[in-house]
Amino acid sequence: MSIITLLTDFGLTDYYVAALKGVILSRNPEVRIVDISHEIAPQNILSAAYVLFGAYDNFPDGTIHLVVVDPGVGSSRWPIAVKAGAYFFVGPDNGVFSFALRNVPDYEAFAIKNESLLAPKISSTFHGRDIFAPIAAALSLGVPLGEIGEQLPAAQLLPEPIQVSPYSIKSSIIHIDRFGNCVTGIQRSALPKNGLPETFALEAGNHQVRQLKRYYLEEGGQPNAPFVIWGSIGFLEISLVSSSAAEQLGLRIGDTVRLDLAPKRSRDR
Secondary structure, eight states: OOOOEESSSSSSSHHHHHHHHHHHHHHHOEEEEEEESSSSSSSSSHHHEEEEHHGGSSSSSOEEEEOOOOOOTTTTOOEEEETTTTTEEEESSSTTHHHHHHHHOOEEEEEOOOOOGGGOOOOOOIIIIIIIIHHHHHHHTOOOGGGGGEESSOOOOOOOOOOOEEEEEEEEEEEOTTTTEEEEEEEGGGGTOOOSSSTEEETTTTTTEEEEESSTTTTOTTOOOOEEEEOOTTTEEEEEEBBBBBHHHHHTTTEEEEESSOOOHHHHH
């Protein structure tokens, strides 16, 4: 049985998610549909790329990941289908697959051009229903990528969400989870082999964070103070015990963060 996952910024108030599922099931009633999330912040491609990266390779080989976070719907950006390792991806060519594709550099990307596989009429505002859902269904039925469209030299990738200098890493908050943890674009791989030094300082908004914890309720350090923690897929997060760091610290997606690996007072010693 084929699996198609759905990841969108549609929410659950309107008919959009149901329409995607209806199109898929009309074409392949036997397919299994799994929701990753429909609560991505509206039009936030980077946040969607992060959430997809956290989920995609937990699924069985052959799973088709359909992503519709598409601020450029109706524009000249390509709709694409991608084969990367054991998985397929369908969605807009706007960088939403960036983290997953950097993990599998020998992927194959195809521009969707076979109109016979699409809806009879294509809305300029709902490509999820009229283009992406039909293509995901076609893949679940075994249609080869070569019949879907024309191979591209590469898919669009977002810029790396960090800027590295000798003593610091500049990034931003790329996602806020439902617990209020603020996920930065800083991955473990960006740090020296010995990881965070004891003297590090992370600046976010008007706050400076100097505590690193291994797990959320680890004792020690300053009580009720923010701390950083490595999330389960290797991104540095800003957190508070039993409270929303985003709300308490006034942080939002897109806010700049700066990780000083050797704060000035340490370098001057």
